[in-house]
Amino acid sequence: MSVIVxxxxxxxxxxxxxxxxxxxxxxxxxxxxxxxxxxxxIDIPNDVTIESLKGLFGSASMIRIPFPSFADGRGFSLAKQxxxxxxxxxxxxxxxxxxxxxxxxxxxxxxxVEIDFEMAGRQPEEQWMAxxxxxxxxxxxxLMGQRxxxxx
Numbered sequence: 001m002s003v004i005v006x007x008x009x010x011x012x013x014x015x016x017x018x019x020x021x022x023x024x025x026x027x028x029x030x031x032x033x034x035x036x037x038x039x040x041x042i043d044i045p046n047d048v049t050i051e052s053l054k055g056l057f058g059s060a061s062m063i064r065i066p067f068p069s070f071a072d073g074r075g076f077s078l079a080k081q082x083x084x085x086x087x088x089x090x091x092x093x094x095x096x097x098x099x100x101x102x103x104x105x106x107x108x109x110x111x112x113v114e115i116d117f118e119m120a121g122r123q124p125e126e127q128w129m130a131x132x133x134x135x136x137x138x139x140x141x142x143l144m145g146q147r148x149x150x151x152x
Contacts (some may be wrong), residue, residue, distance in 0.1 A: 002094075005102060005113040007132050009124045015041065015062070022064065028056070037061055041092075046074040050081040059088060064114070065101060076108045083109035099127040106133045137152035139152040 002013040016022070021035070025044045041062035044053065057062070063082065064076040079091055093105050094114040104111055113128075 002114045002116055004092075004123075005115060005128050006108070006111070007129075009129060010120060020062070023092040023126040028060075041090075044070065046078055048078070050078070050085055053082065053087075053110050054085065062092060063087065064092045065110075067093055067097050069102065070096045070098050074095075076104060079105070079109040099131055102128050102131040116119040117128075 004011045004013050017027050018039075020039045020041060022041045022043050023035075025042055025048065028038050031083055037059050038061050040060045041064055042056060042060045043064050043066070046067070065078055067075050075093055079093070082091065090112070091110050092112050092114055093110045097105060097115060098117075098119075103114060
């Protein structure tokens with residue numbers, strides 16, 4: 001089980017305990033009609049093109065993007081593109097994200113970050129909470145037209 005970082009702190013990852021499933025993008029097209037979209041999350045690679053994902057926007061309640069290294073920022077770009085192209089479901093970053101990157105992850109469109117217990121021990125909750133971005137820069141505010149879209 002992992003630790004989920006949100007703006008209100010650390011939480012247990014309860015997605016699978018509540019009946020949710022994660023499906024790799026390559027396997028997602030198989031038997032899609034038999035799955036409950038509200039319990040379906042898609043694991044997508046961080047090097048996929050936004051054009052190949054457009055048909056998925058309404059069919060899954062969560063998309064999870066891996067960060068194989070804290071120095072690999074492709075997931076940030078992909079999250080921003082997903083939001084700009086209309087994905088309004090839950091967006092989760094998973095892997096090697098560090099507390100210093102949390103604010104940027106939120107501004108790019110991630111709702112939450114999934115880290116392992118080891119990372120949570122090395123970088124406690126207080127370090128993550130100190131990086132919560134100014135809510136005026138959040139993608140939700142920008143999409144609602146309350147602030148102009150900025151390049152991040």
